[in-house]
Amino acid sequence: MNIHNIDGTLADTLGDRRRRLAEIFAAPVILWSGRRSPRNFAANTFPFRASSHFLYFAGLPLENAAICLEAGQLTLFIDDPSPSYALWHGEMPSKEDIAQNIGADAVLPMAELSAHLAGVATIPVQDAATWTEQTQLLDRWVLPERPLAGIDLELAKAIISLRLVHDAGALAELRKAAAVTVEAHKAGMAATMNAKTEADIRAAMESVIIAENMSCAYASIVTTHGEVLHNDRYDNTIKAGDLLLADVGAETTTGWAADVTRTWAFGKFSSTQRDIYDIVLAAHDACIAKVHPGVEYRDLHFLAATTIAQGLVDLGILQGNAEDLVEKDVHALFFPHGIGHLLGLDVHDMEDLGDLAGYEPGRTRSDRFGLGYLRLDRPLRPGMLVTIEPGFYQVPAILNNPEVRTAYQDVVNWERLAQFADVRGIRIEDDVLVTEAGNEVLTAALPTKAEDIEQLVCG
Template sequence: TKNGQVLHNHYHGNTIQEGDMILCDTGAEISSGYAGDMTRTFPVAAQFSNTQRELYQTVLNAHEAAIAALKPGVRYKDIHLLACTELAKGLTEVGLMKGDPNEAVAAGAHTMFFQCGLGHMMGMDVHDMENLGEPYVGYSDTLKKSTEFGLKSLRLGKELEAGFVITVEPGIYIIPELIDRWKAENKCAEFLNYDKLESYKSFGGIRIEEDFVITENGADLLGKPVAKTVQDVEDIRKEALQS
């Protein structure tokens, strides 16, 4: 989709234009039946615009911070909040947020941009066993699923264990309707720059997603690495447009 701010968008009637970004969320299944789930976001043009590049790098920084924190015994909810803080830091640097990033995340201000969870369990289904009920699959007797906006969409919160197969997929989604609603309520105004947000209403969304298996000491990437740095993505786009 070119409307990356719409999660799981099923409308395919758009015309791709210079300046758009494409968000491609791809599921795959190997011969044994196990699933994969990967997302990349790339520009239609040969390069990201300056605004796109800034927010793409912010998502990538959050992605890498979350990956570095993966290991047994760590609650995935805490890794989610770590990624949220990294997003808030980057968004503060570009002027869309303000104030202390940790306080902003505690207040839920980051959910203006990241309304969903960092990832989910994966197995023979892309969202493994979740039809049984997310509270049974992603949570435990000692950690209950939140009802707060943002956290209520975190499918996996419990402590990671060796052998878990999970996704890591932070994103930034700029939703015009949400901007209007929160601005009318003056919600989290101490952390959000509503004036600048107005100029981002047509931005869309960015997500970077990879799959990992938790090991005894950390985590291993599943599958071959796929380009995700700004430079590598732009190199691929330049080559594609020259062919």
């Protein structure tokens, strides 16, 4: 853990977050950072990832630590390293140095935590060792998969109201993640013509992230089978005629994420690929043009759906009026997911709290085909960061389903669709900050136009 390159404004940023929390939440709060999860044995762990709620208020990925927030004051609980720690892991910064860096008012060993638990609210941490400790110390169930209740639910709502709107400290980190992610995608495009497999392109992209001392915010998708939405295989060979869909995002050392998708051809797009690409890009551009305070994010989803439906009508793949087709969920045959989600410390920001963050109070998920996967249904506010990620996919599990083919036989021209067999999956995704004036695309440095992408791929 390195605290030396943290800029001097961290303590100010964190102090401001604490004071704003204190204004809307009165009870004392304890947030645990979490522990490493074992991989194949206890000493061989996955990389440490601190709880996002801890990171928001403590700023640094401290292992096995906790913070108490009360009336704007910060107490850090952390132990001195064991005597053998320096041999294996190097000198740690002192507890006092860490405390000063994050503006803590006091620093105590973890054993003192038990004397500070009266009436506290908390949020469950993902790793079992930590939620077990939370449960034991607080003498009530604190489980990640259990819906929050009582004082913990009230805390979650208060934290959501802060984390929904990014402050300057958060934006500085989010811009770093976006910039490195843009470079990773450019490296992937540049590596394509010499790549043999998907894994070669993944390596080129992730090595940019590793070289910047960042992590992948989520499991990279780098695939010629973009129709598999969360494809986690990279062993297909790449050949002429393939489309490559890459959904790869960096995460800074203090936990802030980017989430970007581009789709490119091995060389140049075929005319059928280009036709569909331009439809998805039209949906992408139309949505971003509408991102503005007060706009309902759900309306952007329907705007993307209508734009895609209209494009498919124009190509002769769908028949009818675009609005009518969207009302019948016909677009979802090809665009079965939502238009995007919140982005912040988590790639689906605050999804550990279920739909509490993504859905405005009183709203719930739809059971309509496609719309059920919409992760965000709120009016946009300045400071919110969202993804805009329309797509077109030919998913065999959907399109080869005899019931689907019968149900939609009048609106889909299956013979015409068959001419677009070289388009398995296309998605174009950017990270869009809502501003007072409208929006700013944090990942705008990465081209979206087909000809610009072809130039990056072909050199």
